[in-house]
Amino acid sequence: MSVEQFLSLTPSPVLSAIIWAVIIIAILYLARSTVHAALRSVGGIMHNALRLGSRSISRAEARLEDRNREVLLATGREAKERVIEREFERVGDSVDKDLSKYPALRRRLNEAIARIDEDHQSAIDVPPSPPGWTKAVEVVAKIDAPSDYMIGNILSDIHKSLVKAHNQAIEEYRKASAVRHKILTGMMPQWIKIQQTLSSVTKNIDSLLKRSRAIDRHMKEYEDIVKGTDRAVQTLSSSSLVQFFVSALILVVALGGATVNFSLIARPMAEMVGGTNFIGSFRAADIAALVIILVEITMGLFLMEAMRITRLFPVIGALPDKMRVRMIYVTFTILFLLATVEAGLAYMREILLQDELATSAILRGDAALLAPNDFQWITTAAQMGMGFVLPFALVFVAIPLETFVHSMRTVVGVVGIGLLRTIALLMRVLGNTFRHGATFLQQLYDLLIIVPLWIEHMVVGKRNKSASQFREVSL
Amino acid sequence: MKIRILPLILIFLLTACGEPVARNTGAYLLLDTSGTYSQELEKAEHIINYTLTRLGPSDSFAVARIDTGSFSEKDIVAKATFDDRPSTANRQKRQFSEQIAAFTNGVRSSPYTDITGGILQAIEYLNEKEPGRKVIFIFSDMKEDLKEGYIRDIPLELDGFEVVALNVTKLRSDNVDPQQYLDRIEDWKTVVEAGGGTWRVINDLDRLEKLLDG
Numbered sequence: 001m002s003v004e005q006f007l008s009l010t011p012s013p014v015l016s017a018i019i020w021a022v023i024i025i026a027i028l029y030l031a032r033s034t035v036h037a038a039l040r041s042v043g044g045i046m047h048n049a050l051r052l053g054s055r056s057i058s059r060a061e062a063r064l065e066d067r068n069r070e071v072l073l074a075t076g077r078e079a080k081e082r083v084i085e086r087e088f089e090r091v092g093d094s095v096d097k098d099l100s101k102y103p104a105l106r107r108r109l110n111e112a113i114a115r116i117d118e119d120h121q122s123a124i125d126v127p128p129s130p131p132g133w134t135k136a137v138e139v140v141a142k143i144d145a146p147s148d149y150m151i152g153n154i155l156s157d158i159h160k161s162l163v164k165a166h167n168q169a170i171e172e173y174r175k176a177s178a179v180r181h182k183i184l185t186g187m188m189p190q191w192i193k194i195q196q197t198l199s200s201v202t203k204n205i206d207s208l209l210k211r212s213r214a215i216d217r218h219m220k221e222y223e224d225i226v227k228g229t230d231r232a233v234q235t236l237s238s239s240s241l242v243q244f245f246v247s248a249l250i251l252v253v254a255l256g257g258a259t260v261n262f263s264l265i266a267r268p269m270a271e272m273v274g275g276t277n278f279i280g281s282f283r284a285a286d287i288a289a290l291v292i293i294l295v296e297i298t299m300g301l302f303l304m305e306a307m308r309i310t311r312l313f314p315v316i317g318a319l320p321d322k323m324r325v326r327m328i329y330v331t332f333t334i335l336f337l338l339a340t341v342e343a344g345l346a347y348m349r350e351i352l353l354q355d356e357l358a359t360s361a362i363l364r365g366d367a368a369l370l371a372p373n374d375f376q377w378i379t380t381a382a383q384m385g386m387g388f389v390l391p392f393a394l395v396f397v398a399i400p401l402e403t404f405v406h407s408m409r410t411v412v413g414v415v416g417i418g419l420l421r422t423i424a425l426l427m428r429v430l431g432n433t434f435r436h437g438a439t440f441l442q443q444l445y446d447l448l449i450i451v452p453l454w455i456e457h458m459v460v461g462k463r464n465k466s467a468s469q470f471r472e473v474s475l
Numbered sequence: 476m477k478i479r480i481l482p483l484i485l486i487f488l489l490t491a492c493g494e495p496v497a498r499n500t501g502a503y504l505l506l507d508t509s510g511t512y513s514q515e516l517e518k519a520e521h522i523i524n525y526t527l528t529r530l531g532p533s534d535s536f537a538v539a540r541i542d543t544g545s546f547s548e549k550d551i552v553a554k555a556t557f558d559d560r561p562s563t564a565n566r567q568k569r570q571f572s573e574q575i576a577a578f579t580n581g582v583r584s585s586p587y588t589d590i591t592g593g594i595l596q597a598i599e600y601l602n603e604k605e606p607g608r609k610v611i612f613i614f615s616d617m618k619e620d621l622k623e624g625y626i627r628d629i630p631l632e633l634d635g636f637e638v639v640a641l642n643v644t645k646l647r648s649d650n651v652d653p654q655q656y657l658d659r660i661e662d663w664k665t666v667v668e669a670g671g672g673t674w675r676v677i678n679d680l681d682r683l684e685k686l687l688d689g
Contacts, residue, residue, distance in 0.1 A: 267561075274559035276499060276533035352561055359565040363524040363572055 028445070029452040036442050043438025050431030054424045061420035068413030073228055075406055076236040080222045087215050091208060098204045109197060112190045119187045123180040237410065244407035250400040258293055261342070261390040264383060265289045268348040293394070296338050300395030303331040310402040339391040346387030350380045499533040500687065501606030502526060503597035505590070506552070507541045507615030513584040518642055518680060519614045520579050524572055525683045526612070532557050532564045535604045538575060539593060541615060542585035543622050546592035552578045556604065588620040591627035598632060610637045610687065616644045617659050633672030638663075639686070640676045 009016035028035075224232035269285040277284035305316040306327040319327065354376075446453060504526065506519050523538055530536055537554035539545065553574040557564035594611060601609040617640055621627055640663065649656035660676060667674040677685060 270532070271560050271562060275531065275561055275564075276559055278496070278498065355562055355565050359568055360528050362569060363528050365524070 029449045039438045046434035047431040050427045054427035057424040123183045240407045240410040247400040247404040254397045265345040268345040296391040301398045304398035342387035343384045346383040497607035500608045501535040501601045504612040505593040509588040516579045527568045541593045543587040545589040587622045631670035633670030636672040638667045
């Protein structure tokens with residue numbers, strides 16, 4: 001039914017439109033309560049459903065947050081235990097090393113002190129004893145006979161003897177002093193040795209004190225983690241995020257290394273497994289090269305596990321030491337062999353490349369390109385070196401990989417929490433939009449039928465007024 | 476966990492062990508040795524060498540001459556299916572190039588030009604090799620001149636074939652009436668497309684990179 005047909009109800013289209021408007025408004029007015037109820041119902045249902053959904057998601061978010069907290073604390077506890085364990089090992093090693101030397105150190109110190117004591121005793125300065133005959137000289141000197149020739153001679157002789165004895169005594173005294181000085185000089189190395197020994201002891205003790213302070217700090221943090229304090233969780237969370245991004249960056253670098261490694265061996269692999277064999281939609285040569293690189297990475301992981309640098313596989317860490325050492329040797333041997341194979345393949349790549357270039361040059365008629373290059377060996381050696389070194393470099397991927405895996409759990413948890421929180425918020429907003437939207441639609445509906453509503457309002461108002469007047473009169 | 480991984484492994488194995496898809500190229504180059512066109516053979520050698528550089532392991536390549544009766548294996552000058560190993564394939568390419576050089580140095584021009592017979596031979600050769608992509612290069616002025624008694628009025632089955640006409644030179648008569656040249660090209664296009672193949676003409680030999688483009 002077109003608009004024109006609608007308007008052809010009467011000869012005048014305006015009149016027809018007015019009639020239709022009246023009819024529609026009358027229908028809308030009659031259906032008002034039903035439509036209002038329907039809108040309220042729809043709004044209410046949607047609001048309740050979305051609120052319930054939001055609450056459910058909020059509960060899931062809380063559960064995820066608890067789980068994330070547990071994971072974070074468990075990871076942090078494990079990491080802290082490793083750090084503390086390592087610190088204790090260091091302290092143990094230091095104590096073992098220093099205490100094992102302690103008896104020898106003590107003996108050396110005692111010996112040095114005894115030697116110094118002996119030297120010191122030997123070096124005591126003893127004044128020369130006055131000669132015994134000086135008293136006799138004093139007696140002779142008191143004889144009152146200055147003119148006596150005999151006495152004069154005697155005194156003269158005594159004087160000479162005295163001067164001679166004095167000179168001898170001084171000479172002996174000097175000699176004795178020289179000997180004592182020599183002994184004192186000999187004491188110097190002993191003093192230096194004692195000083196060095198004591199410095200070494202001081203250094204060891206300082207180191208132990210430093211370690212003990214570090215242990216105290218770690219223990220405090222460990223206690224916080226065990227208690228599950230918010231501060232510990234916050235610290236662990238931010239540390240985990242940093243670790244995630246740093247390890248991801250290093251893994252990207254490692255991926256670059258693996259790609260270079262791949263390009264080094266993919267071409268010569270075609271010589272071994274054929275250049276046109278496909279597995280699915282991938283070249284068999286490419287898959288073979290990829291497998292070699294993956295095996296190298298796996299061996300690197302096992303090597304790191306066996307060396308207890310990483311702890312991705314608890315089974316390997318729990319192996320007996322003898323078995324672990326064997327595993328280290330086996331994985332290293334396999335890695336070494338694979339690195340040698342890669343170096344060979346890199347060499348082969350260069351040969352193939354030269355062959356291909358030579359063929360292309362012949363086919364294009366560029367004979368000048370066939371001239372030998374004197375510096376070709378540098379490229380070949382560099383490729384071989386890279387082929388040999390890269391597998392060993394890839395071994396260290398295990399460390400960022402472990403960090404990435406551990407930190408990823410937390411990061412995924414944090415992202416999940418954020419996502420759930422956003423969904424819950426959106427659902428709540430949507431629920432409220434439905435509720436208020438229903439009210440708005442009711443108002444809009446009433447706007448369409450404002451004329452009958454106004455009439456109703458007037459009639460009801462008048463009736464209420466009459467009723468109140470009647471009540472007043474009857475009262 | 477095992478239950479989840481198992482179907483993935485099965486899907487991978489099933490995909491990997493499916494019918495192998497041929498990804499190699501088979502190229503067959505027909506070389507017109509008739510009349511004055513035999514002077515163009517130096518260019519043909521250049522094109523053949525270029526084609527050799529573009530082909531890889533497992534690809535097949537054959538070069539045959541167009542003469543009075545070209546529907547014959549005897550007209551194949553050189554042919555090779557390159558080895559899987561790149562080093563061997565390179566060796567084969569060098570040998571191929573030497574064979575072509577020897578041929579172009581001692582070729583004698585033929586009195587007639589049986590292009591259809593050559594195409595039939597190319598179809599037979601390439602169908603036998605079953606490559607993933609089949610390309611027939613025709614290095615000729617595309618003027619067919621059959622000896623009396625030779626019947627070549629047969630439809631060509633060129634479904635899945637690419638036919639590329641190279642260096643289609645203009646004849647003296649074409650200069651008088653260019654419509655002849657245009658008609659000749661159009662006729663061949665109609666024949667090839669009626670057989671289910673695709674048709675291309677490359678006259679600019681300085682842009683050979685288009686040679687094996689799709």
